[in-house]
Amino acid sequence: MALIAFQMLEEPGHINPTLKLARALKARGHRVVYLEPPDFEGYIAKQGFEHQPFFEEVYPAGFVERFQAASRLTRLRWRLRHQEGEMQALRGGDVARRLERLAPDLLFVDYLNNGVALVARKLGIPCVVLNTTFQPGRDGDIPPIYTPLLPARSPLGRARVALAWQRLLLARRLGKVVVRPLNRVGLTLDPRPDWPDFMATLAGESGYPPDGLDDEMTYPIPSLTGMPEWVLAPEALDFPRPPQEGRLYVESVDEERVESADFPWDRLDPARRLVYCALGTQAFRYRHGPRVLRAIVDAVAGNPRWQLVLATGTHPRAKEIGQVPGSVVVVEHAPQLALLRRAHLMVNHGGLQSVKEALLLGVPMLCVPQAYDQPGNGARVAFHGIGRVLRPEDATRARARALLEELDGSPSIRERVRALSARFREAEQARPGLAETERRLAGGEQARRREEREGREAAARA
Known part of the structure; x- marks a missing residue:
């Protein structure tokens, strides 16, 4: 061969x-x-x-x-x-x-x-x-x-x-x-x-x-x-x-990608909707990274229906996020595919692989683009109506929470995600x-x- x-x-x-x-x-x-x-x-x-x-x-x-x-x-x-x-x-x-x-x-x-x-x-x-x-x-x-x-x-x-x-x-x-x-x-x-x-x-x-x-x-x-x-x-x-x-x-x-098995699955609350947040493997490069993560922590903590899993990546300033509620699971790296199969919403950086994985697994997303091709990927998410986009400069607790609640409560967005996900899966299977x-x-x-x-x-x- x-x-x-x-x-x-x-x-x-x-x-x-x-x-x-x-x-x-x-x-x-x-x-x-x-x-x-x-x-x-x-x-x-x-x-x-x-x-x-x-x-x-x-x-x-x-x-x-x-x-x-x-x-x-x-x-x-x-x-x-x-x-x-x-x-x-x-x-x-x-x-x-x-x-x-x-x-x-x-x-x-x-x-x-x-x-x-x-x-x-x-x-x-x-x-x-x-x-x-x-x-x-x-x-x-x-x-x-x-x-x-x-x-x-x-x-x-x-x-x-x-x-x-x-x-x-x-x-x-x-x-x-x-x-x-x-x-x-x-x-x-x-x-x-x-x-x-x-x-x-x-x-x-x-x-x-x-x-x-x-x-x-x-x-x-x-x-x-x-x-x-x-x-x-x-x-x-x-x-x-x-x-x-x-x-x-x-x-x-x-x-079938092999992911890290070291994750505290017992800390997930099945009675809450899982919000998974990750800024990708290049998070250490992003100037706004810690502030964005803090805004997401505060936004999710304000809604008792949600639970947050936060993957900080190897960001040298990740500790600047500060204290988090006990319900928030903070890890450096997370088994992304496994979590997306359980997630209700995803917050990502607009990295194309994260966008694709959320879409394939049917998860509406909030994109907070940081650099490189991420603004263009976020524009495509907005264009197809499968999520919302938040500029990192505008990432406040109030703005992030408003967008997450819109995604959470929108049947039309979830339906567009399902429809585009089906087309994506068909292309993958071909x-x-x-x-x-x-x-x-x-x-x-x-x-x-x-x-x-x-x-x-x-x-x-x-």
């Missing part, structure tokens, strides 16, 4: 959406390998998959814990060093040697790591780019995903969307002019303006056509328009948009990613590569 590798960004929020496809491929008899830094070996093994170290010189064992505990300035300084290390590994041959030695029949690469895809292309390794958020490029009247804007439906709306894109691209051009020279002499902590030029150079070295790089994206890393790019999300949750060649929405919620992967593996070139690899492995065993 085939050898399939996944190389995702070094975060659970980017690895978890791939587990459903990986598990299905493994069940079909394929060998599945994750190429990730050493800190993820235990987690990947717990999910039942093989791990091989990748970028371990850049992210040595223990880096996750050190990074989360560091100050914001230190994290910025380390991020610049990590990006420089990745660039060196990509151009210095380390990535190529790892991929050549493994020789996968198919490689899945995170959109934010698509330099790895260029190296794989040079080696002749078939590759698919995986996007853990909705397509971040200009697509009709779709706004940049970092904004809370809705699709344009009027001349004024189109003007606002166009202005948002112009501001984004202008900031990027200014970054190239102002920040990039300072990066060369070590006077800034922002590596982003360097990536487009680096990717263009890497593309030239890999034989990738320069017109296959698209810089007009929400993120500073150019898109590889000459490669297939799959979206790890349901099309039904996206904004309506024109079809695009190569775009495929694939299954992405693994309900397994379009599995079907397309096996179609690609059946192709003549990949079958030939597989025979050659199996021959080399047999010779090595002999």
Whole structure:
């Protein structure tokens, strides 16, 4: 059978959406390998998959814990060093040697790591780019995903969307002019303006056509328009948009995911409606995180029908939440899928994986977007009427409680959640990613590569 590798960004929020496809491929008899830094070996093994170290010189064992505990300035300084290390590994041959030695029949690469895809292309390794958020490029009247804007439906709306894109691209051009020279002499902590030029150079070295790089994206890393790019999300949750060649929405919620068993289930009160609140695995980055969590504690405590489970994440200021009522269960990490199966409402940060899991399990949500693609995900929640959105700056006890009570008492919102959840579950059960992967593996070139690899492995065993 085939050898399939996944190389995702070094975060659970980017690895978890791939587990459903990986598990299905493994069940079909394929060998599945994750190429990730050493800190993820235990987690990947717990999910039942093989791990091989990748970028371990850049992210040595223990880096996750050190990074989360560091100050914001230190994290910025380390991020610049990590990006420089990745660039060196990509151009210095380390990535190529790892991929050549493994020789996968198919490689899945995170959109934010698509330099790895260029190296794989040079080696002749078939590759698919995986996007853990909705397509971040200009697509009709779709706004940049970092904004809370809705699709344009009027001349004024189109003007606002166009202005948002112009501001984004202008900031990027200014970054190239102002920040990039300072990066060369070590006077800034922002590596982003360097990536487009680096990717263009890497593309030239890999034989990738320069017109296959698209810089007009929400993120500073150019898109590889000459490669297939799959979206790890349901099309039904996206904004309506024109079809695009190569775009495929694939299954992405693994309900078999192994979660932490260390949770005080006996503290849950079955007579109360469970409100589950979590700001995701990157909560340590969010400036407003502790204040948002405090507002949710106070909002839920004021309603005797509710009980709150609060997952703080590894936020260095989580203790600033202060005292909580005895009915509130506070943990650092929670078994999210298991709790969502019992939850009546969810409060999340608008992270796409949390939004998807709440939707699939039929839970209306209050999104409090913090950063990255979260405002755009919250806009989609509002657009489809499956929840409400609260800006972190507006997160007060009164406002949070009013929105939660609206969600709790609205049959129409719950009905929209049920309807969209059914469409999502139908798409997940269809397994379009599995079907397309096996179609690609059946192709003549990949079958030939597989025979050659199996021959080399047999010779090595002999």
